[in-house]
Amino acid sequence: xxxxxxxxxxxxxxxxxxxxxxxxxxxxxxxxxxxxxxxxxxxxxxxxxxxxxxxxxxxxxxxxxxxxxxxxxxxxxxxxxxxxxxxxxxxxxxxxxxxxxxxxxxxxxxxxxxxxxxxxxxxxxxxxxxxxxxxxxxxxxxxxxxxxxxxxxxxxxxxxxxxxxxxxxxxxxxxxxxxxxxxxxxxxxxxxxxxxxxxxxxxxxxxxxxxxxxxxxxxxxxxxxxxxxxxxxxxxxxxxxxxxxxxxxxxxxxxxxxxxxxxxxxxxxxxxxxxxxxxxxxxx
Amino acid sequence: xxxxxxxxxxxxxxxxxxxxxxxxxxxxxxxxxxxxxxxxxxxxxxxxxxxxxxxxxxxxxxxxxxxxxxxxxxxxxxxxxxxxxxxxxxxxxxxxxxxxxxxxxxxxxxxxxxxxxxxxxxxxxxxxxxxxxxxxxxxxxxxxxxxxxxxxxxxxxxxxxxxxxxxxxxxxxxxxxxxxxxxxxxxxxxxxxxxxxxxxxxxxxxxxxxxxxxxxxxxxxxxxxxxxxxxxxxxxxxxxxxxxxxxxxxxxxxxxxxxxxxxxxxxxxxxxxxxxxxxxxxxxxxxxxxxxxxxxxxxxxxxxxxxxxx
Numbered sequence: 001x002x003x004x005x006x007x008x009x010x011x012x013x014x015x016x017x018x019x020x021x022x023x024x025x026x027x028x029x030x031x032x033x034x035x036x037x038x039x040x041x042x043x044x045x046x047x048x049x050x051x052x053x054x055x056x057x058x059x060x061x062x063x064x065x066x067x068x069x070x071x072x073x074x075x076x077x078x079x080x081x082x083x084x085x086x087x088x089x090x091x092x093x094x095x096x097x098x099x100x101x102x103x104x105x106x107x108x109x110x111x112x113x114x115x116x117x118x119x120x121x122x123x124x125x126x127x128x129x130x131x132x133x134x135x136x137x138x139x140x141x142x143x144x145x146x147x148x149x150x151x152x153x154x155x156x157x158x159x160x161x162x163x164x165x166x167x168x169x170x171x172x173x174x175x176x177x178x179x180x181x182x183x184x185x186x187x188x189x190x191x192x193x194x195x196x197x198x199x200x201x202x203x204x205x206x207x208x209x210x211x212x213x214x215x216x217x218x219x220x221x222x223x224x225x226x227x228x229x230x231x232x233x234x235x236x237x238x239x240x241x242x243x244x245x246x247x248x249x250x251x252x253x254x255x256x257x258x259x260x261x262x263x264x265x266x267x268x269x270x271x272x273x274x275x276x277x278x279x280x281x282x283x284x
Numbered sequence: 285x286x287x288x289x290x291x292x293x294x295x296x297x298x299x300x301x302x303x304x305x306x307x308x309x310x311x312x313x314x315x316x317x318x319x320x321x322x323x324x325x326x327x328x329x330x331x332x333x334x335x336x337x338x339x340x341x342x343x344x345x346x347x348x349x350x351x352x353x354x355x356x357x358x359x360x361x362x363x364x365x366x367x368x369x370x371x372x373x374x375x376x377x378x379x380x381x382x383x384x385x386x387x388x389x390x391x392x393x394x395x396x397x398x399x400x401x402x403x404x405x406x407x408x409x410x411x412x413x414x415x416x417x418x419x420x421x422x423x424x425x426x427x428x429x430x431x432x433x434x435x436x437x438x439x440x441x442x443x444x445x446x447x448x449x450x451x452x453x454x455x456x457x458x459x460x461x462x463x464x465x466x467x468x469x470x471x472x473x474x475x476x477x478x479x480x481x482x483x484x485x486x487x488x489x490x491x492x493x494x495x496x497x498x499x500x501x502x503x504x505x506x507x508x509x510x511x512x513x514x515x516x517x518x519x520x521x522x523x524x525x526x527x528x529x530x531x532x533x534x535x536x537x538x539x540x541x542x543x544x545x546x547x548x549x550x551x552x553x554x555x556x557x558x559x560x561x562x563x564x565x566x567x568x569x570x571x572x573x574x575x576x577x578x579x580x581x582x583x584x585x586x587x588x589x590x591x592x593x594x
Binding site: 025 | 324334349352356363451455458459
């Protein structure tokens with residue numbers, strides 16, 4: 001509040017006051033603009049950093065998470081960390097690196113219980129419903145299952161065994177007589193805990209947990225799969241195809257095997273025709 | 285510090301311990317709180333978990349930074365009830381003892397800015413960019429606008445308070461660069477620049493001090509010999525004048541400004557022992573009648589009559 005006097009100095013006081021006000025507003029505004037732009041750059045999360053279970057959508061997460069680290073403290077396996085200044089993800093937010101130490105999927109989910117702000121959603125009661133990310137068999141060339149070797153480590157260690165990762169048999173073209181046991185991840189069951197990536201026997205894991213946004217493709221919303229629609233509707237939704245018919249002049253027919261249009265001739269036996277042709281070609 | 289006032293000899297009677305009493309208590313509080321947080325990660329004794337943004341003490345007492353909670357709400361997120369309870373406890377506590385008690389008794393950045401102020405005095409550095417003390421309320425507004433506008437806690441990317449506290453407990457990374465910046469800013473650019481002019485955390489807490497009970501009072505203000513030591517050492521010197529020199533205007537001897545951090549340095553440095561901790565409604569030793577409020581016009585005349593000094 002300014003002084004209430006009505007002396008001649010009052011006007012210049014007011015002018016000075018407004019000038020100062022404007023200066024401060026501009027300075028603070030510029031500072032804010034800088035911070036805002038910096039935050040745009042600093043809010044991306046790299047692929048190697050996985051959020052704890054129950055983490056809400058990343059944009060919302062950055063509004064809800066107050067970076068207190070209580071999730072980190074209540075994790076019994078010490079695999080959660082808070083991002084530090086200089087790292088590639090928003091300062092102070094929790095993450096883990098699956099390759100170093102994966103989520104052990106505690107049934108009571110202590111990290112979620114500890115979160116005071118619902119950045120880790122308390123709606124998550126069943127750890128099997130967590131979607132921290134999605135395991136992706138990223139490199140088919142180095143994964144030794146594709147060489148026909150029985151590794152299966154990712155399959156064996158998966159906490160939702162035989163559901164999140166299954167082994168699919170394929171023919172081994174190299175040996176010609178063996179099978180390949182290919183690990184296949186199923187997104188409807190994979191929690192993204194990262195045990196498979198942690199356990200992968202390669203120098204660099206062939207199977208990696210990626211944030212959902214990087215791991216998943218998405219069909220265009222207008223796409224419909226005909227067979228599914230047909231099954232749902234109980235029958236074809238389009239007019240059935242009409243059987244094709246040639247409208248040729250009388251006494252003519254068309255041969256698809258290569259002779260084309262044929263005039264006034266009996267149709268030959270379909271199987272013998274190519275043989276006859278070959279024989280004729282051999283004769284001198 | 286050299287002084288030329290004739291009463292300098294009085295100080296000789298007070299020991300170093302007496303002249304640093306509240307400063308030592310304050311350091312004990314700041315470092316003690318930090319130690320409580322560090323006891324878990326360093327020694328495995330989990331009395332307190334989390335950090336100043338949100339913590340859980342003895343597994344039952346939640347505390348949450350209300351400034352941060354306000355930002356979360358502005359982003360449109362709905363926190364758990366524990367966060368609200370935690371913030372409520374913090375708010376009630378600071379309503380009682382004065383919001384900026386956080387700044388001088390809890391905040392770890394205070395150690396850095398106090399160091400800068402001390403070096404400044406020692407080296408007699410005079411360079412000082414004039415920044416209005418109200419700038420912090422603009423920055424406070426900015427933190428709220430940024431949260432509402434971007435939907436994310438933008439301020440937390442820069443906030444030196446949480447960067448330092450979290451850094452000490454969870455890992456510093458490059459956060460020290462920002463804190464070095466704060467130190468150099470206070471040392472070379474603006475006196476008491478960060479805590480006294482820019483920090484929105486302190487600005488937020490100051491808003492909780494408008495009716496707080498714990499106050500420093502210039503109870504024996506008639507003994508003041510104008511040595512200016514208190515003004516020199518005070519991080520918010522503008523708060524002292526009305527209380528110390530307001531006797532003539534009938535103002536209360538209690539420092540009522542919301543930006544007094546209750547650090548008690550004025551009590552320490554005053555050789556005439558003018559200041560003391562007291563309640564909001566304490567009176568000067570010379571004032572015998574009339575309850576003194578923050579400029580309650582009706583009682584002013586009576587107070588003026590009661591005041592001898594001036």
